[in-house]
Amino acid sequence: xxxxxxxxxxxKEAADIIRDAGGRVVGRTRLQKMAYLLEITGLGSDFSFExxxxxxFSEELASAVEDAQLWDLISEEERPTTWGGYYSLYTAGASVxxxxxxxxxxxxxxxxxxxxxxxxELAATAAxxxxxxxxxxxxxxTARRKPEKAAKSLANAKVLYExxxxxxxxxxxxxx
Amino acid sequence: xxxxELESAVGKVPHGADEEEAGEIDTFVLGPKALHAAxxxxxxxxxxxxxxxxxxxxRGAEKLFTELLVRVVEFARNDSVGKTGLSPNQPLIRFAxxxxxxxxxxxxxxxxxxxxxxxxxxxxxPLISDFSMRLRDRNLFKCIDIRENxxxxxxxxxxxxxxxxxxxxxxxKKVIAIRNEQHQIDALAGACKEVEKRLIEWxxxxxxEIPQILLDKTDRSIYNPSDESKGPLEQIMMIPSDGNGKPVxxxxxxxxxxxxxxxxVFRVYFDKGDHKAKKRVDQIIxxxxxxxx
Numbered sequence: 001x002x003x004x005x006x007x008x009x010x011x012k013e014a015a016d017i018i019r020d021a022g023g024r025v026v027g028r029t030r031l032q033k034m035a036y037l038l039e040i041t042g043l044g045s046d047f048s049f050e051x052x053x054x055x056x057f058s059e060e061l062a063s064a065v066e067d068a069q070l071w072d073l074i075s076e077e078e079r080p081t082t083w084g085g086y087y088s089l090y091t092a093g094a095s096v097x098x099x100x101x102x103x104x105x106x107x108x109x110x111x112x113x114x115x116x117x118x119x120x121e122l123a124a125t126a127a128x129x130x131x132x133x134x135x136x137x138x139x140x141x142t143a144r145r146k147p148e149k150a151a152k153s154l155a156n157a158k159v160l161y162e163x164x165x166x167x168x169x170x171x172x173x174x175x176x
Numbered sequence: 177x178x179x180x181e182l183e184s185a186v187g188k189v190p191h192g193a194d195e196e197e198a199g200e201i202d203t204f205v206l207g208p209k210a211l212h213a214a215x216x217x218x219x220x221x222x223x224x225x226x227x228x229x230x231x232x233x234x235r236g237a238e239k240l241f242t243e244l245l246v247r248v249v250e251f252a253r254n255d256s257v258g259k260t261g262l263s264p265n266q267p268l269i270r271f272a273x274x275x276x277x278x279x280x281x282x283x284x285x286x287x288x289x290x291x292x293x294x295x296x297x298x299x300x301x302p303l304i305s306d307f308s309m310r311l312r313d314r315n316l317f318k319c320i321d322i323r324e325n326x327x328x329x330x331x332x333x334x335x336x337x338x339x340x341x342x343x344x345x346x347x348x349k350k351v352i353a354i355r356n357e358q359h360q361i362d363a364l365a366g367a368c369k370e371v372e373k374r375l376i377e378w379x380x381x382x383x384x385e386i387p388q389i390l391l392d393k394t395d396r397s398i399y400n401p402s403d404e405s406k407g408p409l410e411q412i413m414m415i416p417s418d419g420n421g422k423p424v425x426x427x428x429x430x431x432x433x434x435x436x437x438x439x440x441v442f443r444v445y446f447d448k449g450d451h452k453a454k455k456r457v458d459q460i461i462x463x464x465x466x467x468x469x
Contacts, residue, residue: 006376026194026195027193027194027195027405028194028403028404028405029193029194029404029405030193030194032404052403052404053403053404054193054403054404054405057403057404062403070369070372070373070376071373081192081197081407082197083190083191083196083197083407084189084190084407084408084425085190085191085192085405085406085407085408086405086406086407087194087195087405088194116196117192117193117194117195117196117405118192118193118196118198120193121193148191148198148199148200148201149198151199152198152199153198
């Protein structure tokens with residue numbers, strides 16, 4: 001199979017995340033962390049993740065999102081932030097919403113969508129450190145790797161993580 | 177580079193995730209005297225992408241090699257090493273089986289790869305055999321620059337109300353020229369997207385053991401693309417001579433850097449003897465260009 005062939009299933013799954021979030025997701029970081037939380041709770045689509053600068057990151061998901069734009073499954077608009085950076089606004093293309101979306105998936109996505117992206121990044125990072133790297137104290141390690149963000153947002157990230165853990169997912173988020 | 181090092185300092189720049197700011201962080205910034213050195217560095221880097229890294233021959237070889245490597249790795253992982261023409265101990269096979277083993281990665285170098293090409297040439301699998309021979313003999317696929325072709329074919333005459341007339345004021349002329357330029361950019365982007373979709377669809381209909389065409393689409397801005405949020409940490413920040421000491425993006429104070437548009441590539445590669453593929457590619461380009469005119 002030639003490499004140029006796009007993975008249609010992955011494209012649709014990437015678009016499904018945005019569609020299940022009400023058709024709009026603000027931010028690449030938010031989308032990546034949202035997908036990671038779905039993945040480790042058994043509600044994902046088999047996207048593989050590795051550790052990058054912003055915590056768990058899936059190259060597969062990033063490619064799927066890019067490919068999906070060619071077929072108008074997703075549109076991405078880049079906007080300037082007030083702090084001098086840029087963020088992406090993702091919108092799902094016109095597709096019929098699935099009626100049978102797992103309620104836990106919906107709830108997890110809803111919570112992640114409404115979360116502060118820095119707190120979400122820290123929470124997803126701690127989860128990754130526990131689940132993949134088996135770090136004894138993931139919060140301490142998260143603070144060590146992201147000192148500036150942790151100084152401002154680690155306490156809230158812990159609150160967010162507990163809120164996420166309350167969602168009855170097929171696989172519970174690891175206790176930290 | 178030495179000049180850049182001498183003129184660099186540590187400054188505070190904002191960082192964050194998505195729309196949210198996380199505060200300021202210490203990073204290397206350039207002093208005001210380094211402006212011309214920064215311009216020279218970025219222009220040089222940009223030139224390298226246009227003339228070396230993204231050159232059509234370089235990319236053409238990379239495309240063939242990527243396809244070849246994917247097939248070899250598939251066979252290696254499916255216990256079909258014999259179909260690759262390589263021995264189980266060949267470094268490429270060891271790497272395919274243990275990609276996270278640093279020793280396996282370090283064992284790969286130019287000589288290992290070029291030596292493997294002759295071993296893979298002539299095996300039964302048509303893709304491995306053909307692509308390894310092409311790489312070994314420098315018999316690369318022919319390239320058509322789709323973006324460049326479309327750009328030339330589309331042109332832009334402008335609608336009646338977008339033509340610059342004799343009695344237009346200077347300001348009106350500028351507005352119309354900007355609008356026309358944007359229209360051409362949008363038309364080109366739309367045409368490229370449609371051509372890409374049609375070529376992919378066409379490939380799905382065909383069932384060759386070797387891909388008939390290989391698409392190459394990429395772009396390079398002056399700054400590295402970012403996986404996630406992007407901001408000052410991904411830019412070259414400089415303290416301007418007439419500012420308040422706060423670092424700013426060098427592109428915001430240099431007309432030269434500001435003017436550098438991303439280098440965009442959209443090409444298709446195919447066997448130069450494959451007249452059917454060439455005819456189909458030409459036809460799709462022509463039809464999509466016509467739609468935009």
